[in-house]
Amino acid sequence: MTTGTVRTFDAQDRVTEAIAINGTRVLAVGAAADLKARATAATRLIDLPGATVTPGINDAHAHMEREGLKLRRPSLAACRSIADIQTLIRKEAQKTKPGDWIVTMPIGAPPFFFNAVAQLAEGRAPDRFDLDAAAPDHPIYIPGLFGNWGAPPGHSCLNTKALALNGITRASIPSIGGIEIVKDAKGEPTGVIIERNPRPMVEFDLLPAVPRFSAADRRAGIVASMRLYNGVGTTSAYEGHGSAAEIIGLYRDLWERNELTVRMGLVVSPSWTDANEAAIIMRDWLAQARGSGLGDPWFRLSGIHVAYGGDDRMAEIARKDLPNTGWSGFVEQAQGPKDFEELCRLALLYDLRINTIVGDRLDEVVAILERVNALAPLAGKRWVIQHIAKTERTTLARLARLGVLVTTIPVYFLWKGGHWYDAAEGDRIVPMRTMLDLGIDAAAATDNIPYNPGFTLWTMCERERRSDGKVLGAAERLTRREALHALTVSGARLTYDEHHKGPLTPGFLADLAVFATDPLTVEANKLKDLASLLTIVDGCIVFERS
Template sequence: MFENAKIWTFDRERPTAQAIAIEGNVIVAVGDRDAVRDTAPDAERIDLQGACVIPGFNDTHAHMEREGLKTLRPSLAGAKSVGDILARIREAAAIIPPGEWIVTMPAGTPPFFFDGVSSLAERRLPNRHELDAAAPDHPVYIQGVFGNWGKPPGHSGLNSRGLELNNIGPDTRPRVGGVKIEVDAQGIPTGIIVEHNNRPTVEFDILPAVPRFGFADRLEGIRRSQRLYNAKGTTSIYEGHGSAAETISAYRRLWELNELTIRAGLVLSPSWNDLTEARRIMRDWLATARGSGLGDRWLRVSGIHIAYGGDPVVACCARAHLPDTGWSGFVEQAVSPSDFREACFLAAEFDLRLHTIVGDQLHEIVPVLRAVNERHPIAERRWVIEHIGRARPEDIRALKELGIYVTTISTYYLWKGGSKYLNEADGGNGVVPHRAILDAGIPLAIATDNIPYDPFFTLWTTCAREERSTGRVIGPDQRLDAHTALELFTAAGAALTFDEGWKGRLKPGFAADLAVLSDDPTTLPPAELKDLSCLLTIVDGRIVHDVR
């Protein structure tokens, strides 16, 4: 029993409480101290000394598998010069057996790496010859930044052995645009490759010899990710962007081993090549993902993600390396508007919940949803629209009429990428319009997108809506108060996995998933939300994080 707390339950019948009792993996009582003591007289009593308690965060666009992977490679964080990087390479060479690859994280300051090579005194990576001297017996690869974390360009670096193993020479030409192999005055590659694509393609396109994340890496990555997410108060995730077969297999294995400490809702990321193959796969192989899917309270797979748009060359390069998906964890897709329309009809025909990222193209997606709905009513199917950028009022109304669920990424569109919305005619009120979506009565949940994975940062961007470089507010009328944002980040996401009847709120009979915070978000100015921390996390009645 936890008492002397300020508890936000997000239960309409009892929105606040001072005490909560847990028996096994469920909540048995919530209320004032004396009432809860009477209900659970023999419970161990823990005085939280006025701390704030909320339901555990449900990160509904988490990309959780990535975070732990970042810790598997040597970090260059804090390196201020080429010499600092070479020192890190020498340290790795002293540990890694000769002949094996040394692969590091990018230059710059994590988690965003915005500063990249500009953080180095020379404003460049070491060239091939400098890396040769630091690790003469190893191939070396300094990876470029994954654009979803920060911003392009990304700078990659290889030594001579790394270039040779990948057959990079004066005549090498990347298939994907936006990639430049730097050369010296004689036309010989220097070892530096610069990529301007948001989703890096260089490894898939021209670096086939660079080691990939194997299945064991992905297992360990998720194990580490869980600890990191638990430490932020996260108890559930939903991967609406879709998960490739290898990613789902890693989660399934951890489920078999009883090692999950995060409840995971996954969506399929398909690898079909055309609509004929899509129909056959949906008809013959995806029965377990139909409707609410298949799974239990720890792991559930439901629905598919179908992209709208994409670069066919990028998709081709990436798919050639399956089951490896690099950092993404999903299968790269390139879907034309006409193919997207037909795929949506197929998804409805075979009762597969659609998930799609719309960005600024919601106005192009809505007519497709309307057409599908005329043949296959979708209002009760919980189809999900994700990553909304601009949204017109008439399209928001359409989403309500169609019974669509929405998840948004305020950090991606407002803070990290908000510069393109600074001069909107309506002041940005049509960009990630949280208030308008809620006022329309549309089920809404917010998420981190792993940029970063810290939910308190996302709370801040949702409530403040400030663009990164200028601090200007985008869409002041769409700002949310912290209490509303908390509900969207905790209780609201349960409906995406059809679990709203047993998790997401702090009420008797619900899962004992909760977080104890360093302060009450509802009492803080928006600027201080990102400085919050989690003191204690409980999942399924078990403590998984405790720094009290």
């Protein structure tokens, strides 16, 4: 393949004109004329003048299966009023058997759904009477937004039949906080339920009759997701937040059928209720996830996700709905510091590497890991700290000494949630420059908000928050090369692949993305919509833009 630029990201950081692939591996990189001279009659020549080749994107916290699931339900993205929503539902009713459910996507437009209800012409969500008028013979459910896409509150909307099937009456009271059943002046439910929890619990708590995603839905969603992720240059994904058993089984089936087009690194999301049950499950049922786990460069299952913090009641009601996990794809957990430390000690005993999300509580987790590390060194065991938000350099220095791996979600805390923090403390929010200075080669990820890695690349380099455009910690900005390295090469260690995946160097796996523009030089705002012309995984073209 010849292009304008091949950015190898190898040890010498070579920039060349062309790359040659033989089978599943990179054969050579160098001058176009030199590589063309080595071509034979069987060689396929691809000439893309002006394009830029980079290593394939390795999304280190992808939640990949979600993107395709969004296509399984009718979208309300084009609806600007309740009347528009009614028109769409009438059309759905015409092709749906009377009595069967009509379930749509949330109000608003993906990927963010910000302030969607307020932007409707009426300035409110449709109530049960609005929905009854559109399709009186069907139960109708419009779910509230999933918190990672936008920002609470979410507005779930049900018609009269849907309320009745779920037993929602004037006497109904949610069992967990953050959920409000809106009622009229007479105390009757209006059909609108408002939720302020970051991850929606309303279906688990109040709506048992609403159809869940089936295994077929989830499988089709994964297949669609892979196509979408390939289209933005993603060749590998790591699911450090953990995957429920149903999700792991679906990925395993695709792997066994040779139908994966994204290399997957999966982590078990366990369903235990306490440390005693966890000890039995770790000892008797998770042998396949010990150490480097099982699989190959296409599919690897290794380690477990253990939550730090969480709400006990939310976790309880979500577990009762298993195997359904809603949009999450993982099992909800809740552990206080004492239980978390006990689980870490058990994981160390059974050689199960821990993945955990820390947010603003890195100092608490590091203190626990230091005590665990005193029992046996964690360096080399590839435990993973994720979602670092606000922290101190001294805490990061302690983390660096532990030798654990780090993944970051810049969009979540800098752009989407930057308003949670004082701009004056911006250099403490996802401080990736400090991480690099301390020797922490953090891998970066999209978290599916949005799934385009270009948006994450832009965030790492610009650090602008959504609310007012202010820069959070200009000194923590990464260069384009550093940011792209975090999105490509750094993540290989998560799946034990660093000796054969990442840089475009001879002998390494031929996983690469071809972009029309150079991500290292293109205008900053154009990074947000980065799209691949050609994506190659294992030497095979998995995406080609017409």
